[in-house]
Amino acid sequence: MTTDPTTTRRPAFPGGTILGYPRIGRRRELKKAVESFWSGRSDAVDLEIAAGTLRRDTVRRLAALGLDPDDGSVPGSFSYYDQVLDVVALLGAVPARFADLIDPDDGSLEPEGYFTVARGRGEDAPLEMTKWFDTNYHYLVPEISESTPISFADHRIVREYAEAKEAGVTTRPVLVGPVTFLALSKAADDAGEGFHPLDRLDDVVAAYAELLRALAAVGAPWVQLDEPVLVTDTGDLDPERLRAAVATAYRALATDLVPADPAQDDADGDTETEAERPAILVATPFGGLQAPGRPAGGPDDALALLAATDVEAIAIDLVRGAVPTGAGPGGTVPGLATKTLVAGVVDGHNVWRSDLAARLEVAESLRPLGAGAVTVGTSTSLLHVPHDVDDETFDDGPDAGRLALDPRLRDWLAFADQKVGEVTVLARAVAEGREAVAEALAASSAAAASRRAATGVVVPAVRDRLARLSDGDFARGAHDERVAAQRARLGLPALPTTTIGSFPQTTDIRTARAAWAKGELDDAAYTTAMRAEVERVVRLQEDLGLDVLVHGEPERNDMVQYFAEQLDGFATTALGWVQSYGSRCVRPPILWGDVSRPEAMTVEWSQYAQSLTDKPVKGMLTGPVTILAWSFVRDDQPLGDTANQVALALRDEVADLEAAGIGVVQVDEPALRELLPLRRADQDDYLRWSVGSFRLATAGAAAATQVHTHLCYSEFGEVVGAIDGLDADVTSLEAARSRMEIVPELADAGYSRGVGPGVYDIHSPRVPSTAEVTELLRLAVKSIDPSLVWVNPDCGLKTRGYAEVEPALRHLVAAAREVRAAI
Numbered sequence: 001m002t003t004d005p006t007t008t009r010r011p012a013f014p015g016g017t018i019l020g021y022p023r024i025g026r027r028r029e030l031k032k033a034v035e036s037f038w039s040g041r042s043d044a045v046d047l048e049i050a051a052g053t054l055r056r057d058t059v060r061r062l063a064a065l066g067l068d069p070d071d072g073s074v075p076g077s078f079s080y081y082d083q084v085l086d087v088v089a090l091l092g093a094v095p096a097r098f099a100d101l102i103d104p105d106d107g108s109l110e111p112e113g114y115f116t117v118a119r120g121r122g123e124d125a126p127l128e129m130t131k132w133f134d135t136n137y138h139y140l141v142p143e144i145s146e147s148t149p150i151s152f153a154d155h156r157i158v159r160e161y162a163e164a165k166e167a168g169v170t171t172r173p174v175l176v177g178p179v180t181f182l183a184l185s186k187a188a189d190d191a192g193e194g195f196h197p198l199d200r201l202d203d204v205v206a207a208y209a210e211l212l213r214a215l216a217a218v219g220a221p222w223v224q225l226d227e228p229v230l231v232t233d234t235g236d237l238d239p240e241r242l243r244a245a246v247a248t249a250y251r252a253l254a255t256d257l258v259p260a261d262p263a264q265d266d267a268d269g270d271t272e273t274e275a276e277r278p279a280i281l282v283a284t285p286f287g288g289l290q291a292p293g294r295p296a297g298g299p300d301d302a303l304a305l306l307a308a309t310d311v312e313a314i315a316i317d318l319v320r321g322a323v324p325t326g327a328g329p330g331g332t333v334p335g336l337a338t339k340t341l342v343a344g345v346v347d348g349h350n351v352w353r354s355d356l357a358a359r360l361e362v363a364e365s366l367r368p369l370g371a372g373a374v375t376v377g378t379s380t381s382l383l384h385v386p387h388d389v390d391d392e393t394f395d396d397g398p399d400a401g402r403l404a405l406d407p408r409l410r411d412w413l414a415f416a417d418q419k420v421g422e423v424t425v426l427a428r429a430v431a432e433g434r435e436a437v438a439e440a441l442a443a444s445s446a447a448a449a450s451r452r453a454a455t456g457v458v459v460p461a462v463r464d465r466l467a468r469l470s471d472g473d474f475a476r477g478a479h480d481e482r483v484a485a486q487r488a489r490l491g492l493p494a495l496p497t498t499t500i501g502s503f504p505q506t507t508d509i510r511t512a513r514a515a516w517a518k519g520e521l522d523d524a525a526y527t528t529a530m531r532a533e534v535e536r537v538v539r540l541q542e543d544l545g546l547d548v549l550v551h552g553e554p555e556r557n558d559m560v561q562y563f564a565e566q567l568d569g570f571a572t573t574a575l576g577w578v579q580s581y582g583s584r585c586v587r588p589p590i591l592w593g594d595v596s597r598p599e600a601m602t603v604e605w606s607q608y609a610q611s612l613t614d615k616p617v618k619g620m621l622t623g624p625v626t627i628l629a630w631s632f633v634r635d636d637q638p639l640g641d642t643a644n645q646v647a648l649a650l651r652d653e654v655a656d657l658e659a660a661g662i663g664v665v666q667v668d669e670p671a672l673r674e675l676l677p678l679r680r681a682d683q684d685d686y687l688r689w690s691v692g693s694f695r696l697a698t699a700g701a702a703a704a705t706q707v708h709t710h711l712c713y714s715e716f717g718e719v720v721g722a723i724d725g726l727d728a729d730v731t732s733l734e735a736a737r738s739r740m741e742i743v744p745e746l747a748d749a750g751y752s753r754g755v756g757p758g759v760y761d762i763h764s765p766r767v768p769s770t771a772e773v774t775e776l777l778r779l780a781v782k783s784i785d786p787s788l789v790w791v792n793p794d795c796g797l798k799t800r801g802y803a804e805v806e807p808a809l810r811h812l813v814a815a816a817r818e819v820r821a822a823i
């Protein structure tokens with residue numbers, strides 16, 4: 001049925017809305033409940049009770065913070081593990097190896113099954129994990145083929161809607177939209193030649209239609225379908241195909257089903273129409289729907305495409321994306337008059353308090369587009385920021401109750417709860433005029449002014465050093481001279497073996513650090529414990545026969561937070577946890593001022609490790625791009641300038657490591673690919689400054705110092721040129737799951753430096769056999785000059801246990817020896 005375009009709907013979410021909320025819990029309650037369930041300390045009922053409590057607390061809190069509890073403004077965005085896996089469960093679309101996990105009665109995945117698909121079992125590998133757009137969140141990649149079962153199999157979303165309703169809040173269920181779900185899926189191993197997951201669009205859309213009917217039946221006024229794939233033009237998907245998929249999917253979901261009209265809600269919120277579906281909000285976070293410089297209304301204008309469908313509302317990202325333009329009369333967007341535009345002006349991706357007056361202007365500048373209504377929202381889900389800045393006190397230890405954040409900084413920040421407040425203020429300003437919120441606007445302008453003028457935001461000495469840089473500071477000497485000098489110094493065998501840096505972060509290590517944080521262990525005792533760990537790790541590596549050793553990174557809580565704690569210009573939080581994947585969380589540091597290094601950060605650990613062995617020990621640093629990518633960065637200067645400040649601090653650390661006798665320094669850049677812009681037009685500039693900052697960090701190294709870098713958690717095809725541009729002597733890359741796919745690509749691009757394609761998939765508890773590692777190594781040396789090849793795992797070992805790591809590394813060394821003998 002086609003929606004009558006003359007129908008005047010009540011504007012959607014007049015009090016403002018958010019696209020999603022953190023689900024891990026203010027005290028990581030979900031992490032604890034899920035990990036307890038995994039370990040067998042609690043059962044499925046305990047888990048459901050803990051999760052249900054968290055969900056109810058969350059929706060009530062959002063209502064208390066000012067979102068309308070009756071009109072679908074509160075998102076229902078809970079997940080036990082991952083929102084993409086949730087759609088796999090919704091559809092029962094598990095790969096054949098997990099078919100037995102599906103409940104034969106109702107087609108659903110019970111909690112065990114759901115987590116098994118995420119984490120694997122025995123020989124059955126879990127779904128692959130990869131970056132969620134340009135965030136530090138990782139989703140599970142669905143595997144789809146012609147024979148993957150697809151139906152409306154799991155009713156969790158409907159149950160959770162009813163649960164929230166029972167708790168007094170009418171939520172808006174949130175799920176990944178059908179087009180993005182399939183665009184992010186990969187063809188399963190059993191798929192036929194030329195199959196693309198989008199070939200199953202009709203089946204997926206039919207299942208979504210069933211879900212929408214079920215939601216309508218329980219009276220849900222709204223549903224949110226996230227379609228961030230529409231803000232990118234960098235995937236390998238044919239854009240024409242993507243557009244056709246959007247048109248097909250939303251014709252079936254929006255046009256062919258009778259919509260609920262939230263305006264007809266009765267007092268209890270129950271719709272009285274014969275609705276076949278809730279009203280639909282399509283959300284498009286992480287960028288603009290119109291590519292920079294492309295004509296409005298042109299074939300690649302995704303806003304025009306969505307506006308031409310019968311969905312009731314579209315949420316656009318006005319932090320990463322520009323204000324769109326329309327190709328209709330007077331600059332309007334055809335089709336938008338019947339829709340609400342949710343102006344995503346509050347940044348869901350960063351933690352700065354909004355300058356409300358400036359954000360209001362952006363929201364108001366949408367008016368010429370001719371939307372039926374404009375309201376205010378966040379640019380993305382708030383999944384990517386911590387819960388509450390007002391919570392930033394230490395929970396326990398000697399600092400219990402003390403503010404973790406400088407109060408000055410506190411005033412400049414907005415975490416999820418504060419952002420909800422900002423949304424409600426801005427929505428009110430849009431609806432009633434700015435006078436209605438004059439006080440809030442003035443307070444936010446004052447905070448912005450205080451931040452601009454604060455000591456430490458601009459440090460003249462840092463600026464002067466940057467201004468004096470010349471091209472020479474970004475370049476090392478000739479590569480062949482470096483190779484000769486390093487060969488003479490290090491005397492390594494062919495196919496040298498090494499690891500990526502971290503060894504397992506055992507319970508003992510974490511417990512010691514927790515005791516240190518609580519004041520139960522003093523500095524000296526903590527250092528002694530960590531040095532003992534370093535010694536154990538060095539002895540183990542010698543025993544294993546590795547060629548280039550590491551100190552194991554036991555002293556690092558997190559590879560980025562550790563550096564941020566020691567650099568001026570950063571603040572760290574006590575409770576600012578953000579989900580990175582599954583139950584794993586990080587506390588991204590807040591980079592608020594000019595960056596400098598008061599003193600050496602890693603030298604004592606590396607020097608100590610080197611003192612224990614004659615083998616070379618790698619100094620271990622995190623690169624500037626990764627430090628920025630995994631921090632909340634300042635938004636008042638170009639990212640490239642900030643990157644160079646961090647690079648200079650690292651450059652000084654490299655010099656100190658060299659002076660301490662360290663001959664190999666690794667500067668990790670696992671996030672190099674992550675920050676690659678989602679629009680091609682923006683990529684060259686990014687690659688210029690990101691590669692430049694790495695070179696600035698490392699180019700001070702002497703020819704005889706071997707510089708390594710490490711990249712992971714990404715597909716590297718699009719950054720092969722950049723990998724070469726880094727000019728590192730050796731680059732280790734995640735490659736085991738893709739079976740060395742990157743090696744021939746590097747060879748084809750003429751790459752002629754050392755390369756360590758990972759031969760041990762550290763994301764899985766599986767221990768690879770010597771034969772498997774040998775096979776991968778043979779693949780590598782077949783594609784690229786064997787004299788360039790290094791042998792190493794895919795990534796650091798911190799999330800694994802020794803029971804797996806020891807045998808896996810033994811097999812890795814044995815495989816290296818076997819292949820070495822044959823070249």
Ligand SMILES: CN1c2c(nc(N)[nH]c2=O)NC[C@@H]1CNc1ccc(C(=O)N[C@@H](CCC(=O)N[C@@H](CCC(=O)N[C@@H](CCC(=O)O)C(=O)O)C(=O)O)C(=O)O)cc1
Binds near residue numbers: 514556799
């Ligand atoms: C390599 N990856 C990283 C990313 N981002 C980072 N910032 N860091 C990374 O390493 N992105 C891409 C990938 C994948 N992502 C992750 C993210 C997170 C983890 C991980 O293992 N996280 C741990 C927490 C790590 C940490 O900060 N630990 C601290 C505090 C530990 C803690 O919770 N302590 C307890 C008490 C201790 C106890 O008794 O056990 C507490 O406070 O209650 C530390 O070690 O001091 C996690 O568990 O979530 C991996 C890959």
Ligand SMILES: N[C@@H](CCS)C(=O)O
Binds near residue numbers: 503
């Ligand atoms: N050196 C780090 C890199 C992780 S990407 C580690 O080994 O954990």
Ligand SMILES: [Zn+2]
Binds near residue numbers: 670713796
């Ligand atoms: Zn890594």
